[in-house]
Amino acid sequence: MTPFKGYQPKKLTHLHFYFHDFISVDKLIAIRVTMPPVTNSSAVSSFGMVVIADNQLTKAPDPTSKEIRRAQGMYASTDMNTLSFTMVFNLVFTEGEFNGSTVCKCSEFRVIKFGK
Numbered sequence: 300m301t302p303f304k305g306y307q308p309k310k311l312t313h314l315h316f317y318f319h320d321f322i323s324v325d326k327l328i329a330i331r332v333t334m335p336p337v338t339n340s341s342a343v344s345s346f347g348m349v350v351i352a353d354n355q356l357t358k359a360p361d362p363t364s365k366e367i368r369r370a371q372g373m374y375a376s377t378d379m380n381t382l383s384f385t386m387v388f389n390l391v392f393t394e395g396e397f398n399g400s401t402v403c404k405c406s407e408f409r410v411i412k413f414g415k
Contacts, residue, residue, distance in 0.1 A: 314390075314402075316356040316368055328354050348376040356390065368392050374408065383409035 320329065335347035356368035372388030390402040 316358065317360050317364075318370055319355050319357065319362045320352065328352055345376040345382065346379045350374050352388075354388075367394055370404075372404075381409060383407055 329350050329352035331348060331350050333347065333349040334345075351373050352370070354370040355362070355366045356370055357364040358367050359365070369391045370388045371391055372386065374384040374386040376383070377385045384407070386404070386406050386408050388404045390404060392398050392400045
């Protein structure tokens with residue numbers, strides 16, 4: 300499948316990796332930089348919260364497996380009615396054929412929806 304009708308890429312590459320997003324005392328990879336005052340609309344959704352992260356991307360599901368990339372960027376709570384985040388990350392290749400290259404990813408991550 301190609302993004303544009305009639306477009307034939309010279310080479311198609313499938314990227315396969317595991318994104319690890321956790322906070323621990325000994326290995327801090329994400330830090331909250333803003334947390335607005337709690338209001339009726341933000342109490343459930345954390346609307347306005349911004350987190351900066353430098354997450355590891357590994358070859359296997361185990362976080363201790365070989366790191367092959369880093370995901371460096373941020374996520375922000377941008378919905379007042381849903382616990383969801385707008386995520387913007389640069390995937391930084393740290394080894395292999397694409398070492399030194401980056402890919403930018405922008406997406407929504409919906410954790411849970413409240414109400415109707």
